[in-house]
Amino acid sequence: AAMRSRAEVDATLQTAKLNPAELLPAVHCLSFGPQAGGGECCLLQLEPGLCAELEAGRSLIIRGEKDEHAVLCSKDKTYDMKIADTSNMLLFVPGCKTPEELNADPASCNIIHSQIAGFSKNYWELRRCRPKLKKLRKLLMEDPYEGPDSQKDQTSTFSKYTTEDLLSLIQASEEEILHQLQIIDACKIEGYWRILDFDYEMKLLSHVTQLIDSESWPLSKVPLCACLEELGSLEPREMIEHILLSYGRKYVDDGVVFFEMREDKICRAIAQMLLQNAVKFNLSEFEEVWQQSVPEGMTTRLDQLQGLALVDKSSRPETIFLLKVEDLPEDNQERFNSLFGIREKWTEVDITPYIQDLCAEKQTVGALLTKYARSSMLNGVKVFNSRRPIS
Amino acid sequence: SGGTGALAQWVLVELQGEVQPRQGGDLAGSLLGDLHYTREGVPVLIVGHHILYGKVVQLEKPFAVLVKQGGAPQPSPAGPHGHYTVAALIKTKLLFKTRPKPIITHVPKKV
Numbered sequence: 001a002a003m004r005s006r007a008e009v010d011a012t013l014q015t016a017k018l019n020p021a022e023l024l025p026a027v028h029c030l031s032f033g034p035q036a037g038g039g040e041c042c043l044l045q046l047e048p049g050l051c052a053e054l055e056a057g058r059s060l061i062i063r064g065e066k067d068e069h070a071v072l073c074s075k076d077k078t079y080d081m082k083i084a085d086t087s088n089m090l091l092f093v094p095g096c097k098t099p100e101e102l103n104a105d106p107a108s109c110n111i112i113h114s115q116i117a118g119f120s121k122n123y124w125e126l127r128r129c130r131p132k133l134k135k136l137r138k139l140l141m142e143d144p145y146e147g148p149d150s151q152k153d154q155t156s157t158f159s160k161y162t163t164e165d166l167l168s169l170i171q172a173s174e175e176e177i178l179h180q181l182q183i184i185d186a187c188k189i190e191g192y193w194r195i196l197d198f199d200y201e202m203k204l205l206s207h208v209t210q211l212i213d214s215e216s217w218p219l220s221k222v223p224l225c226a227c228l229e230e231l232g233s234l235e236p237r238e239m240i241e242h243i244l245l246s247y248g249r250k251y252v253d254d255g256v257v258f259f260e261m262r263e264d265k266i267c268r269a270i271a272q273m274l275l276q277n278a279v280k281f282n283l284s285e286f287e288e289v290w291q292q293s294v295p296e297g298m299t300t301r302l303d304q305l306q307g308l309a310l311v312d313k314s315s316r317p318e319t320i321f322l323l324k325v326e327d328l329p330e331d332n333q334e335r336f337n338s339l340f341g342i343r344e345k346w347t348e349v350d351i352t353p354y355i356q357d358l359c360a361e362k363q364t365v366g367a368l369l370t371k372y373a374r375s376s377m378l379n380g381v382k383v384f385n386s387r388r389p390i391s
Numbered sequence: 392s393g394g395t396g397a398l399a400q401w402v403l404v405e406l407q408g409e410v411q412p413r414q415g416g417d418l419a420g421s422l423l424g425d426l427h428y429t430r431e432g433v434p435v436l437i438v439g440h441h442i443l444y445g446k447v448v449q450l451e452k453p454f455a456v457l458v459k460q461g462g463a464p465q466p467s468p469a470g471p472h473g474h475y476t477v478a479a480l481i482k483t484k485l486l487f488k489t490r491p492k493p494i495i496t497h498v499p500k501k502v
């Protein structure tokens with residue numbers, strides 16, 4: 001189509017009975033560009049901070065397999081995506097100036113021919129969400145690292161993931177993924193992220209704790225070098241250092257690297273080792289064996305086992321059993337269904353470690369309980385049960 | 392992805408109803424109308440035989456215009472899966488919500 005001329009524009013103004021004196025001199029003649037109807041463009045509504053990220057040249061990435069709801073990831077946050085319908089037509093116009101811009105530039109052209117790049121009746125809305133990290137552990141658990149002597153590693157190369165692999169498979173931002181890898185004590189072996197097989201991990205840990213004991217080192221001052229020297233013939237040095245990093249806090253004193261061993265984490269791991277061998281244990285028997293099993297100088301406490309084990313105070317005698325929060329469903333409703341399937345009524349103290357991770361940015365455990373559970377009083381104590389019948 | 396260099400700033404024009412080409416032809420290449428501003432900054436859009444008055448709105452939540460890579464047209468509404476680049480940012484919209492005033496005439500005056 002031929003471009004409109006100034007004369008045609010003025011003629012239209014006259015027909016419309018608009019007074020040119022009341023208008024700014026510049027006119028935009030809008031037409032549809034060649035790609036306009038193609039549907040290749042879509043609109044994404046940006047949450048605070050995302051606009052600045054884009055302007056700074058950073059990327060946003062949409063992640064998700066065909067069977068997953070897509071999420072949008074910035075460098076460090078994850079957002080659910082949802083289509084919002086408007087009843088209006090939204091046209092996106094490049095090179096269209098606002099009155100301020102026209103007034104600021106008096107020399108601006110009298111006719112601006114603007115091509116509409118595309119249009120839509122809807123746009124993508126974003127809502128900040130928890131990163132979907134359960135899959136990360138699941139992937140790494142496909143092939144836990146059992147040590148250099150393991151036959152497995154030499155033969156199979158499948159089910160091993162690099163950072164890039166994980167970025168393309170996990171619906172979370174890069175920072176959230178790297179942070180989670182640190183939390184689950186994953187390590188990079190030959191370029192692949194690996195989780196240690198629990199038995200191998202305990203073997204490494206016991207090498208270290210036995211050495212600490214035989215050398216009479218204080219638990220707060222375990223020297224890295226000596227560990228590597230003494231244990232280097234038993235296990236790869238990277239693994240020794242990894243176990244120290246996992247179960248200790250690294251610091252430097254006068255140029256020498258030491259570790260302050262983490263009592264709670266070590267006691268917790270030993271408890272898991274004991275509990276995984278049976279369905280449940282007599283609580284007092286367990287507590288005795290547990291205390292005897294931890295390194296000299298460490299004290300066991302039940303609160304070290306939050307999110308790992310559950311005490312049944314209603315049974316006689318009281319029992320304890322393994323229940324790991326990371327084994328439970330990631331979805332809120334499914335998590336609550338699962339918990340209420342395990343136990344009909346929960347106190348807030350007992351359930352909190354198993355729902356804490358579900359809390360959104362500013363959400364409290366109390367708010368979650370209000371939404372997904374019903375409260376009642378039992379023997380003077382407030383308890384929570386399911387809102388719906390559990391089959 | 393964001394890409395290097397400054398991102399283009401586009402404007403959103405929001406209209407009520409459908410946009411349909413005249414004589415049922417292709418939209419691509421066809422004229423929509425003339426966009427004027429009054430001296431007070433009120434946008435005035437002349438579309439066909441209608442005058443629309445609108446207002447300039449600074450968007451609280453800006454938009455990014457995403458262009459799908461790979462050439463294939465937009466697939467199912469099920470998901471936005473695929474690679475996109477950001478073609479532009481939109482921080483301003485021209486909102487035309489008022490009932491269009493019809494232009495009573497037969498034929499636009501020709502020069």
